[in-house]
Amino acid sequence: MAVRAQPINKGIALAGSAAILVVALLVLAPVGALFARAEGAGGISTYGWSVVRFTVFQAVLSALISVTLAIPVASALARRDFRGRGLVLSLMGAPFLLPSIVAVFGLLAIWGRSGIFSDILASFGAGPLDIYGLTGILLAHVFFNLPLVVRMILQGWAAVPVEHFRLAAQLGLGPRPTFRLIEMPLLRGVVPAAFLVTFLLCMTSFAIVLALGGGPKATTVELAIYNALRFEFDLSSAAMLAIVQFALCITAAIVALNLTQNAGFGGGLMTARQRWGDTRLAFWQDTILITITLIFLGLPMLAILFRGINGLGAGLPSGILTSLLISLGIALTSAALAISLALALAHLIDSLRGKFGKTIEVFAFLTLAASPFVIGTGLFIMINPYFSPFALALPITALVNAAITLPLALRILLPALTRIRQNYGQTADSIGMQGWARFRLLTWPQMRAEIGFATGLCAALSMGDLGVITLFAPPDIATLPLVMYRLMGSYRIEAAAAVALILTTSSFTLFWIFDRGGRLGNTS
């Protein structure tokens, strides 16, 4: 694969460059705008650096735990076929799609000082549980990210032809050699990137860290940025902190992407999940692991469901349907944008390969490390002299949400694209299959599942994200997350829970339609 068979397709080069430009405009330009508007040079204090250290510390730890736990869970799910497996896989997407404040209340209903476990402890005269502090932050971050990492690793599993496992069994390889020869290379292909994504998501985590962190000991860079923008009116400090976030992101991305090694398992014909040399012990281990994971992820979701159903009695605010439609519109637009950008970038990166391709991918990851407050404020400064921010509220929200979800989509699509090239690229090249025909006849059927998963993820994430809309929101237009926050801000906690339920159900449905749609007819 060292020699490029053909020069890079012009369409790919053009679309890819356009996507890079969009990313630069959304990520770098706002920071520049902040500096340009700033009066005086703000720096980062000693305290600021301790905040940076804590941010990195909790993010590394969160990512490490999420990935370590996700590996055995993903193996178990990859090995086992059971009724409802498809539903379980879809449901595992759900925690990740929750707006952070909704997740916090769901987790507290289970793990809080008055949660289920504290109640159980109390009946034995112990407790209550106190998760506030690092424990709470890690718990919430694992709850959020474990399912995502599991899904990313499962993608890696799906790329291994079943023939490999059959051969391993025929050769009488035990679990260890099988792990070394098949699972290990598989994991090296997906785990570093999954770690990176989780690290970046946890690095910019804000409401969760504040709610569960227990006090100012747990202060993240995002809070410092928020404080600088909203209370100190110190644009330059905010911009400096944004650059620190970028530097951390670039470092992490370079390390992670260099650790990534594509195994190149080759193509296969068999797709059914079938086990050879299975043992009773292994069966029970997997079953117990899957059950515990489902309970861990499911209980808070059930709590959110019950809170929401209770809240429905409190009545919904007028205009909730309009808000739902607006949110759906933003979600679909931004998912379409994110997938287009990701496909353009993935094709470019895959054609370039090597160092240059990796640089582009690292660059694309910046959008995940960028603070939404910085992007929002920066764009606001850039747009305000020319247009009314109200008029552009919806398109900008969709665009920014697309940018933030882009790295996720890219990470899901790129390995699939590389796999297709490795397995079918030469054949396709030899018959001159290029451009649209290649996408329609080869790429699309081969990566439908990945495209579906990525689209669902982007749409649902964009739906639940409050994002930049607050800074631009025109008088009469409110998204569902905005409505929820407004209810919470006016004592209407129960009605807010009901809106949270509507929001979560609809974003999950969106996710499910795309994810399921992509996998339909596939067995992976």
Add this chain to the structure above:
Amino acid sequence: MKKILMSAALLTSLGGALWAQDKPELIVYTYDSFVTDWGPGPAIETAFEAVCECELTFVPAGDGAALLSRVWLEGERSEADVVLGLDNSLMEPARDMGIFAPHNGIPENLSLPVGWTDDTFLPFDWGYLAFVYDNTKITEVPDSFAALAASDLSIVIEDPRSSTPGLGLVFWVKTVYGDDAAGIWEDLSDNIVTVTKGWSEAYGMFLEGEADMVLSYTTSPAYHLIAEEDSSKSAAIFTEGHFMQIEVAAKLAHTDQNELADMFLAFMADDAFQSVIPTTNWMYPVTAQELPAGFDTLTTPTPIDAVALTSDFRDEALSEWLSALSQ
């Protein structure tokens, strides 16, 4: 979908533009909960439009701090004529921005527990910060920060770096305890369950039972009593006095609706405005009003001595809070 939305948005703005030709439009930026169905916004809009021969548009722009940063970023291009919903903790930074113009005089019927002399900002409602608790669960109620710190009671507070009540709390402790404030925070640190981004999260966590008390307002129990017929919430009264959060509005210097803006600021002291405040914003009105049934059950504390909430005072109070709770 997108097309439908876009054309709907376009129609709305076109409609608004046509309408605006008939009547002048006054644009008031405010915080989110003010304009919701259950907030004071709708009633005040109707009442003001009945007398102003104008179109009043409330624009929700996040919370108090987001509001200020929004008009600051917009600068002279801001469409806002009036900003409503800053509070006394934000007045100094707001004044320093130099984007607000002096008002036309303080209404004579203003009746606050403290005097009002500011020439730029006018108050429209106020409330005492207080720790709210469930009176069916807590019987020994602390009557000071020192007593609270000495007790086993758990509390949720808001972060002063991201919320105005949180900032008010830090001012409160600093005003009452002066140089001993850091010590009080150290003693309080084992009572604090967590510090949230804003009031909503803190109050929600309290209602879920995560803490015995939450930093809110003495008027919070009135909401539960009147809107939910639930008398189980009370506010702890501290003998050392309570911090008054006073919510204010001001006219922007570059407004193109100078007279209307002045008229609106004066209207804030009108009965039509003030009478809706208690049961929509759950705060006290700034003029003498007959309070709705239920408010009479609230205990009223005394205000702490007013101090100038300067940036220096804030920085000192904040850094004490930060270092005491970071240990």
